[in-house]
Amino acid sequence: xxxxxxxxxxxxxxxxxxxxxxxxxxxxxxxxxxxxxxxxxxxxxxxxxxxxxxxxxxxxxxxxxxxxxxxxxxxxxxxxxxxxxxxxxxxxxxxxxxxxxxxxxxxxxxxxxxxxxxxxxxxxxxxxxxxxxxxxxxxxxxxxxxxxxxxxxxxxxxxxxxxxxxxxxxxxxxxxxxxxxxxxxxxxxxxxxxxxxxxxxxxxxxxxxxxxxxxxxxxxxxxxxxxxxxxxxxxxxxxxxxxxxxxxxxxxxxxxxx
Amino acid sequence: xxxxxxxxxxxxxxxxxxxxxxxxxxxxxxxxxxxxxxxxxxxxxxxxxxxxxxxxxxxxxxxxxxxxxxxxxxxxxxxxxxxxxxxxxxxxxxxxxxxxxxxxxxxxxxxxxxxxxxxxxxxxxxxxxxxxxxxxxxxxxxxxxxxxxxxxxxxxxxxxxxxxxxxxxxxxxxxxxxxxxxxxxxxxxxxxxxxxxxxxxxxxxxxxxxxxxxxxxxxxxxxxxxxxxxxxxxxxxxxxxxxxxxxxxxxxxxxxxx
DNA sequence: CGCAAGATTGAATAGCCTCAACGTTTGTGG
DNA sequence: CCACAAACGTTGAGGCTATTCAATCTTGCG
Numbered sequence: 361x362x363x364x365x366x367x368x369x370x371x372x373x374x375x376x377x378x379x380x381x382x383x384x385x386x387x388x389x390x391x392x393x394x395x396x397x398x399x400x401x402x403x404x405x406x407x408x409x410x411x412x413x414x415x416x417x418x419x420x421x422x423x424x425x426x427x428x429x430x431x432x433x434x435x436x437x438x439x440x441x442x443x444x445x446x447x448x449x450x451x452x453x454x455x456x457x458x459x460x461x462x463x464x465x466x467x468x469x470x471x472x473x474x475x476x477x478x479x480x481x482x483x484x485x486x487x488x489x490x491x492x493x494x495x496x497x498x499x500x501x502x503x504x505x506x507x508x509x510x511x512x513x514x515x516x517x518x519x520x521x522x523x524x525x526x527x528x529x530x531x532x533x534x535x536x537x538x539x540x541x542x543x544x545x546x547x548x549x550x551x552x553x554x555x556x557x558x559x560x561x562x563x564x565x566x567x568x569x570x571x572x573x574x575x576x577x578x579x580x581x582x583x584x585x586x587x588x589x590x591x592x593x594x595x596x597x598x599x600x601x602x603x604x605x606x607x608x609x610x611x612x613x614x615x616x617x618x
Numbered sequence: 619x620x621x622x623x624x625x626x627x628x629x630x631x632x633x634x635x636x637x638x639x640x641x642x643x644x645x646x647x648x649x650x651x652x653x654x655x656x657x658x659x660x661x662x663x664x665x666x667x668x669x670x671x672x673x674x675x676x677x678x679x680x681x682x683x684x685x686x687x688x689x690x691x692x693x694x695x696x697x698x699x700x701x702x703x704x705x706x707x708x709x710x711x712x713x714x715x716x717x718x719x720x721x722x723x724x725x726x727x728x729x730x731x732x733x734x735x736x737x738x739x740x741x742x743x744x745x746x747x748x749x750x751x752x753x754x755x756x757x758x759x760x761x762x763x764x765x766x767x768x769x770x771x772x773x774x775x776x777x778x779x780x781x782x783x784x785x786x787x788x789x790x791x792x793x794x795x796x797x798x799x800x801x802x803x804x805x806x807x808x809x810x811x812x813x814x815x816x817x818x819x820x821x822x823x824x825x826x827x828x829x830x831x832x833x834x835x836x837x838x839x840x841x842x843x844x845x846x847x848x849x850x851x852x853x854x855x856x857x858x859x860x861x862x863x864x865x866x867x868x869x870x871x872x873x874x875x876x
Numbered sequence: 877c878g879c880a881a882g883a884t885t886g887a888a889t890a891g892c893c894t895c896a897a898c899g900t901t902t903g904t905g906g
Numbered sequence: 907c908c909a910c911a912a913a914c915g916t917t918g919a920g921g922c923t924a925t926t927c928a929a930t931c932t933t934g935c936g
Contacts (some may be wrong), residue, residue: 433777438867446777519776523703569784609697614833
């Protein structure tokens with residue numbers, strides 16, 4: 361039943377519970393943390409590292425939630441470089457807007473993915489059966505609202521990434537990303553103190569922030585030397601959050617209310 | 619009645635008509651090009667250059683459409699640099715997702731803007747009265763779908779910007795932006811051949827693509843010298859679209875079906 | 877016509893990238 | 907449980923892209 365993964369030590373529980381916790385943490389919908397959500401019928405699927413979860417051009421039929429691991433939204437450029445345009449963390453619902461637009465629609469008119477969803481680590485994804493979700497939506501409009509708020513926050517995050525990549529020097533970009541990930545992980549209860557499990561490779565960080573792998577590595581070294589972070593054995597610790605956030609020009613407001 | 623602006627020579631008509639044309643150009647909803655849309659009661663407002671259309675922290679009460687000019691979604695960084703995270707062109711509806719989430723909601727729980735909307739040129743914006751729009755939405759669900767598809771496309775554009783800024787060299791970024799703008803302008807009938815009116819300053823291009831103003835200028839010179847574009851008197855001409863798109867690694871698929 | 881905003885140019889520098897080698901961890905099969 | 911290979915991380919050197927500063931030219935507009 362429960363998805364067993366790296367995050368168990370950090371308090372991860374089963375898919376339905378995680379989904380409920382995630383939705384209720386948005387301002388939209390405290391009531392979403394309900395039996396109704398927890399008992400949605402979920403189909404669990406696991407993916408190995410670098411496996412494709414949904415491909416560019418697909419029109420995924422159902423709504424999904426990351427239960428364990430990290431999924432990346434990725435696009436390729438001509439030169440074969442990969443740009444990661446978003447991280448989906450445990451508890452993140454993905455492609456709600458697509459689901460919403462495509463639900464109850466014929467095949468040809470469906471809106472399709474403009475990018476590929478790729479498992480950056482081994483991960484577990486839960487899919488909600490369309491029928492049961494539509495029932496729940498009809499019954500509980502506040503849950504619809506919770507999904508929409510989540511989706512708005514994801515867009516805010518994307519804009520903040522653009523600010524980072526476009527306007528901030530390398531070290532601040534990485535610091536900003538770490539602050540973001542910390543707050544997002546905290547929102548689903550996957551932090552312990554100022555530490556959390558971060559199974560990303562340095563290459564994932566570089567591909568997401570528009571930096572070379574080598575430079576990313578140097579930046580990390582520097583941040584360790586400055587005692588801003590500790591990072592080893594897939595665990596990231598923000599040693600001095602205040603100082604890190606100041607350094608990164610980070611403010612958590614865009615991630616929604618505390 | 620009609621908004622009189624720079625684009626008149628390029629075929630711009632009044633707000634309602636433009637909105638209808640824009641919506642019907644999305645695959646979602648050919649039927650959206652209807653009297654019903656054209657006759658929505660609009661309130662026109664004009665803004666001078668650099669005036670704020672909606673500020674960070676606002677929760678705009680109604681849905682708006684750019685009728686003339688260009689509005690930028692902007693965020694400031696600590697260092698005082700401004701990053702433009704999106705251009706809103708004539709015909710673009712803005713903040714549909716916010717409208718959707720906030721419609722019929724009390725004051726305190728509303729979702730707020732995480733960035734500022736700023737008039738990059740003199741512009742005219744039409745606001746749709748909430749009441750009449752809600753009526754239309756109830757009556758014509760296909761129009762709701764058209765709004766959602768527009769919003770999905772805006773997100774695709776944002777992802778593509780991230781790819782550009784993160785992974786493409788300066789010249790390709792600018793070329794890619796020009797291809798994007800050309801296709802978007804064409805979709806609302808504001809091109810003539812391969813030319814269109816582009817009232818942006820070089821600083822706007824640089825602020826949007828994460829480049830310095832000086833470098834942007836040099837890139838433009840180079841593109842002129844290579845006879846990829848002609849740009850003067852606020853008119854941009856793509857001299858060899860095929861070649862430019864190839865150079866930019868551009869494919870129009872993400873902007874929706876032709 | 878004159879001022880101010882925008883565009884252009886040059887020179888020097890900084891930040892980041894690439895290439896290439898080497899060390900270290902992880903995971904797997906024996 | 908150990909040994910090995912492959913993936914990941916680290917380090918150095920050199921070069922190129924893009925930046926900054928500063929000055930000059932041009933254009934739009936009152």
